[in-house]
Amino acid sequence: MLSKIITKLLIVDDIPENLLALDALIRGEGRQIFHASSGEQALGLLLQHEFALAIIDVQMPDMNGFELAELMRGTEKTKNIPIVFVSAAGRELNYAFKGYETGAVDFLQKPLDVQAVTSKVAVFADLDRQRQAINIQVKALEQSRREQETLLNELRSTQEELKLAVRMRDDFMSIVSHELRTPLNGLILDTQLRKMHLENGNMQAFTPERLKAMNSRDERQITSLIRLIEDILDVSRIRTGKLSIRPGEVDLGVLAEQVLERYSAQLAESGCTLSTEIATGVVGCWDAFRVEQVMINLLTNAMRYGAKQPISVRVLADNQLAYLQVQDHGVGISEQDQQRIFEQFERVNANQSAQGLGLGLFITEQIVTAHQGRIKVESAQGQGSTFTVALPLETSASPSDSSA
Template structure:
């Protein structure tokens, strides 16, 4: 509403009685009238307030009204304020012409016509309010434009994220289908082969040694399926903040040593070798199952991408922290890929067909972070990769333990 805009009026005259008379004439509830007895006093008020109109007496001691108007027109803050001159001098002095030259919008002669003064002031106050209202509308439109641009950018980002999510979902489903099919195909073929031997009453196919081999093959395939399912469940737990961390006191060196013994068949199958360097026990409070999961992921990747090279594992403590390093001499990881391998469904090689869901490093990083530690990688293409896991050694270190 225009009427809600408060209008400020400035009247300048060296005679107090003239100021009081003019103030009584133009004052209203929706206006504030400021009075000045000199040009210097008027300038001070002009710098403090925004006025809808200035009514200046021409003849004043010191700086007269014309000089004050010229100063107002030369100042950025006051150059657009409408000026009305008032003078008691006769028309023959041609003050009106000089006033218009000074930038006035009107010139009034004393004695003032009450109706004319009220009418002119009303016009300039209405123009001021309309100008303010238009300015507010422009600002509102500009604010709306900025908000729309921000919303559009947000929608574009959301669309990009959704498109990325769809691509990740499709890639994930493709990877899952491939990874699940591999052990299932093995189990199906084994089952079909046994059914064929049974149909032919071929008892020789079920000797004790052959049964042991069958069970071992089945167990490997089943474990592979279980691992895939556990990885997917861990991702779900991480997303919902329900990744279970149950700390207990154990020796990290002993855990790694036992793990390497269990990895012996995989190491042999990969035509690789593993060395462990650990000069003393490294004991701390961590979740043994989860830390084993992390190191297993690192060893699996080292065997997968190590190009049949030697893998060096080192366990030590330094500066109140436990360190586990796994280094291979394989294909290496580009700097660009180093930034994304800890994300979901990312795998080191996009050119070669590799096993796994691309979740191992993502899950490992989340597990280590839940222990208050960190996991980093150093690598160059063709020069292998070095993964470092850092875990706090303090017994009372904060651990984000949650229950499933």
Template structure:
């Protein structure tokens, strides 16, 4: 901003109106505003309202004189740095100039005033004021810039932390995916190589009906494992892009869980576990049947995986406007710290044994339940098993 654009305010104080008008005519310009006061009290009122580039004070005024007004100005933080010029009609023998300088004046003028001297002095103080304001604005601009740079630096540091975390997650994810995908693929490759070997040896006895059924079952399990991995990754992509679709239809949650437990019979037997199921009555609501089945399947899978071959309790009931599915195991349990992590992506609480999967099941389940305006809770202590509760509103919010 050019210095000329900085407006300067000037204060002139004299008890005679004609003196004020004459002085105003001398110093007034388009880029300045002149405020006039007929008394020290009036001047004090103006000083409280405006920031002045300089003040020209008449010494001899009734009531509070110019020297007393100057001393008050010097004693106040708001006005102590305003340059003061005294004017007086008294002769030089009165020694007013010395007293004026003692009161903090920067100059002393005798009446009748020298027109050129007055204009020159006012120009000097106005220029000094404008330069001071320009420097002040530059300092303020630099301070704003510094604060903005600090904020930007903090944002960049936060972004760097997030990027580093994302890179670690990516590396962990790729490591898990490569391991999890390799397992069913290795099974399929071994099966294929075994069959090729039998065919090369013309060993048709290896392809009896019972043996073919066993081969097909093994292939199907490996293929289903790959499909689940792919579906989990697709669901994460849908969640991230906000495209996880929910298609509600009316169904009985108790019946869905009962049917699902029948489907899980082979896994229950393989895990050498037992499951008890209780559902006092039908619990009917409007939910996405496929997605809710996906959630319950994840909870059952985890209960079998971490349940230490101990009994698992499953219950369906309604409570305070919610349909509740409860899955309780008596396995290794989950620490308080890990309870905050298990619903995050790629998190797997392994305890003392190796687990499979991408660590996406609970993350996806929580997102599905949230999309139904519901909630999923976990209650657990290490070594005391875990209780998972899925709560779905019986009446969907519109």
């Protein structure tokens, strides 16, 4: 390290021959020599560079060596630079004593002792190289400390993220097992009941009306299972950037009416009455399957948290945007919870016995965003919620080549 460090030396003398002679005397490997022919020029160099040593001639016009030294000692940047005075004046003038008073480390009398000059310069040059090496090491240690501190903070953050991920995974698996078990239990009980009737020869249990009710019940349970599985698969697709969007001409009003008709039985079971305001001719270039997902997610969300209060579904449009709005008058969402409901595995009012994986609104937002649209919620606790989806009428979503 020391061999790569350059130490800077300053020579100040008003006689060019003296500058050249002293330069030749002290020049060596790893040293950079600067010349100044006046005190003013020396001050300029001193403010620009960090010198290991300043060799200053005492007798100079305008500003002598002592005056230059006093200015150096009064300046923060230069006050610690070692000074060696050089003079041809006789010893009777007590220049050496005055030089030491101004803070010089040595005083050399002309003609110069070559060995004394070279050895003194070598000492200060070595000290400067060691000082620079220590400074480099200190900076390297400080940089290493900062990097280690950054890594430590990142490690702590990663640990917290891992803890959160593990907790979310455990919660998710618990929710999945519960949600999947509910429709499966219904199907198993219905199957066992039918088996019992068949084994007992009780064919009266299979009247057309009862068969229709059984079939309707089975269909709802199977649909519920499929939706749960599709939600899980969609999250995986979203994470890998493979959520498929295949735009085509879609009449939003017609699609809404079809969904509402298909979910009429669930609406009746939820105890929520339905009112609609569906405009005609709201046609855009969207993925019908994905937009239907959005409708179903918002509708089932309203039924789940609607507290058996009325639900309103509206389809509207202006010149640029189509709007799908689903409003309930149920439990509502606090302002704080509104910031997280579109995240994965987050459920509104999770402290209640709510169903669902907490994926519906997350998937809904991803689908809307993929269509270059937006979704917002307006709600307050105890006052219901209104979800509004805005989809562009003219700008189509970018199709994905990945299969769903």
